[in-house]
Amino acid sequence: MSNALPTAAELAERLAQGSLSASQLVAQCLDTIAERDGSLNVFLSVEDRQAALQQAEAVDRRRGSGEQAGLLAGLPVAIKDNICHAGRKTTCASRMLAEYEPPYDATVVEKLRDAGAVIVGRTNLDEFAMGGSTENSHFGPTRNPWNTDHVPGGSSGGAAAAVAAEMVPLSLGSDTGGSIRQPAALCGVTGLKPTYGRVSRYGLVAFASSLDQIGPITRDARDAAMMLQAIAGHDERDSTSADVPVPDYLAAIEQPLAGLKIGVLREQLSGDIDPKVKAAIEAALAVLEAQGATLVDVLLPHSKYAVATYYVISASEASSNLARYDGAHYGYRTDERAMREALRREEAELKAAGKDAAVAQLDSPLVRMYRVSRSEGFGLEVQRRIMLGTYALSAGYYDAYYRKALQVRRLIRQDYDTAFAQVDLLAGPVTATTAFKIGEKSEDPLSMYLVDLFTVGANLAGIPAMSVPCGFSSNGLPIGLHLQAPAFEEARLLRVGHQYQQVTDWHTRRPALS
C-alpha cells in the first residue's frame, strides 16, 4: 500500500535522520484523513491545514537549528473530543457542547505540545464517553475500518479507528470502563489505560471522576510506551494525580519475559465467548509461555458483579458531574420564549381544569429552563445514566445501591490484591466477541452495558490495563488480548505487549481501505 503509515517509533527515527520532514508527515496524515473520513466519520474537527503545517515547519526548523527535539517531535496526534483544546471546539459529541470552545488546554495537550507533537484533529466518541460503540454521537456513528457495517467499539471509537485507518500514528483516548481498550481491541490496535492518577485529568471533561483516565491508542506497545512517557506524571492542577516517579518505559519494554508469572482468567474463557476469540487468546497465551512466562489459572470471585457495581458508581458520579450543564454557564440553552410560552399554556390548562394544587407545583421559569435545556442538549443514553445515577443517590435508595456498590467495589479490589500476590499480571480477553454491527445493540441499553464485562474491573480497582491485537475472527474482524497489572506497573504491561509483538505480526495488519 503506497500510503501505509509506519509506527510512531519508525517515523521518529526517519524524522531524526532527516529522511522525512514533519511538514511532509503532517501533510500526509491530513491527506489520508481527507480521503477516508467521508466513509468512516472518525474526526469531529480537523485542525486548519495552514496552522498544522506551520506547527510542523516550526518543529522542522528547531530540529534544523540543532535544538534538542522532544520525544514526539513532528509526530501527528489525534485527541478524543472530550479533551480540552483551547480555542477549538471540544464537543464531547454532544449537542450540549456543539459550539463549546474551552478557554484553556488540558494538561495532556500541553504535554503533547511540549514533546513536539502536532495535534491534527479531534476524534468522535459516544456522547460524554458514555457507550461502547461510538453510535451515541450527536454527529453520527464512527465506522470500523475493518468493516464499515460494524462499530469500532467505544467510547474512544474515533481514536481507535484513526490509528487503524492510518490517519495518525498516535491518538489519545479516555477510559472509564473500557473505553480505550475495547475500541482498541475491536479495531486491531494497541490501547493502554494507565493507573488511575498516572496521567493528569486536568482538562478532561469529567464523566465518572473516580474511574476516568486518559491513555494512548497506538499501532504497537513501543509507541504506547513512547506516548505514555510524554503524558505521564504529577500535575498539581489535578488533585487526584499521583506524585509517583515516571519510569523509563522505553527501556523497560526490552526486558525478556523469562521468570514472569501470568495469571490466566480462565473463567472469562469458559462462559459465553466466541470460540474464535477464545482460540486467539489461548494461542497468545501459548506464545507468552514459549517466551518464558509461567501460566497459572486465577480467579476473581467478585468479577461477575463488576458491571452492576460499575453502572451504579459511574452513573451516580455522572449525574453529579453533568449537573454543571445548566444552560447558564456554557453550552446549549433552549429557546426561552418558547419555553415560557409552553409554561403559560400548561398553567392555563391546569387552571381551566381546576387543578390548583398542580398549578402550585409547576416549575419556575428557571427550573424549566434547566430541564428543557438539558433534555434538548443531552442524548437519550446520557439522560438514562443521569436518571439512573440520580435514582441510586436519592433518599431511600442510597444505601441499597450507591453505598452497596462502593462496598462491592472494595471486594473487587481485594480480589485483585489477592491475585497480584500470586502473579505478576493477569491475562484474558478484552471482549467476548468481535465488533458487532451498527444498530445491533442500540435498542437494548443493558446488552450494551454487558460489553464492558471484562474491562470495568480495572477501572474500579484503579489499576493499569492494556489491549494488544492477537488475531482475527473468521469474519476478518480483530481480537484483543487483555492484560492487567498492579497499580503503577504500566511498564510490565508494555513489556509483555512489546515482547509479544516481537514474535507476532497481528499488530502490523492493516485494513484494506481505498
Next chain:
Amino acid sequence: MITRDDVLKVSLLARLQLDEQHLDLMAEQLARIVQYVDQLAEVDTTGVEPMAHPFELTNVFRDDQLRPSLPREQALGGAPRTDGECFLVPAVLGE
C-alpha cells in the same frame, strides 16, 4: 420496581424534562437496569468499608498563594446569555 411516577420524580431531581413517550420508555429501561443491578444484594458486605476512590487520598493542599484565575471575559465567553458582567437566567423572583 420503577414506576412512571418514580421516573417523573427523579426527572425533576435530575433537572430533566422527559416527554410522554420517553417517560414510558425510560421507566421500562430503568426497571430492567435496576433489576440487573439488584444482584448486588446477594453479596455479603457485612463490615466492608465503602470504597469511593481507587487510592484513598487524604486532603491535597497547595500553598495559599494568590495566582491569576480565568479572566471574566473568558469565563463568560461560552455562556448563552450575559450582560458582560454576569450570567443571565430567567427571573427567579417575580416576573
